Amino acid sequence: MERNVERRRLPPLNALRAFEAAARHLNFSRAADELSVTPGAVSQQIQNLEDYVGAPLFKRTPRGLLLTDAAQTALPALREAFDRLAEAASMLTAAVDGRRLTLTAAPSFAAKWLVPRLGRFEEAHPQVDVWLSAGIDLVDLTAGEVDVAIRYGGGRYPGLEVTRLISEAVIPVVSPTLLQTTPLGEPKDLANHTLLHDGSPELDDSCPDWPMWLAARGLKGIDGARGPRFNQSSLVIEAAVNGRGVALAKRTLAQADLDAGRLVAPLQIETAVDFAYYLVHPKAKGRLPQVKAFITWIKAEAEAHEAALRAIDNGAGI
Secondary structure (H helix, E strand, O other): OOOHHHHOOOOOOHHHHHHHHHHHHHOOOHHHHHEEEEEHHHHHHHHHHHHHHHOOOOOEEOEEEEEEEEHHHHHHHHHHHHHHHHHHHHHHHHHHHHOEEEEEEEEHHHHHHHHHHHHHHHHOOOOOEEEEOOOOOOOHHOOOOEEEEEEEOOOOOOOOOEEEEEEEEEEEEEEEHHHHHOOOOOHHHHHHOOEEOOOOOOOOOOOHHHHHHHHHOOOOOOOOOOOOOEEOOHHHHHHHOOOOOEEEEEEHHHHHHHHHOOOEEEOOOEEEEEEEEEEEOOOHHHHHHHHHHHHHHHHHHHHHHHHHHHHHHHOOHH
């Protein structure tokens, strides 16, 4: 028992926090600003830690601070420990408030795919309150404030559990009302239409824009750069629904409007892209009951969505 107590004896947490911040910035003043204390307080905490370990942690040089070899060796493990502490704290909060499930997703995916389906999850799990935040910026899941994220990308998310949900492709779509006045039977007919541009910020080199799409089909005399541009995929789809032109849309996001007849894809030309939609979360979050329930549910929804697309394509195309 005494050996176990000795093994768990740790230096003061404030001293470790001061060291981690100072080591990251290599500057006591910037570390003090981050921790909302004075530089003298940071210096004192570092001195306390150096006294505790019996060795210096920083080299003071004319160019500024440098880490000693011992400090460089220990720093990665210390940073991981702080990440684990933050994760544990978030799990304590989630365990106390087991009704809450916090999600984040890109605005267009949230609006066009996720939100229309969330009612089914809430019906199946009435004890869970879903808190959904839609934003362009990636949320730091290690901070513990968000349980699960749905990300559109290449699938490389180090340190997180990753599940591929839905593949993506782009297709030209247009409102049936617009087709009544301006036909679109083959690609060259695009010369008679306004082109709507998806300017959403995802950097996927495999996803064609209108100039690339037209060039791939050898179409000349059509200015692929002209036309309205929108910074969210959902907005370019809504513009197409309202008859403003032809959109080169992400099919996953446009499919509900295609199913409802608000949009049609007369050219039936689909281009697959490398990016897909992924469910990501810290490993520890996956042990929470509300997260387990959501993972099971959304995987089933994604499988049903892709099965429905296969059935459409095997029938009469898009």
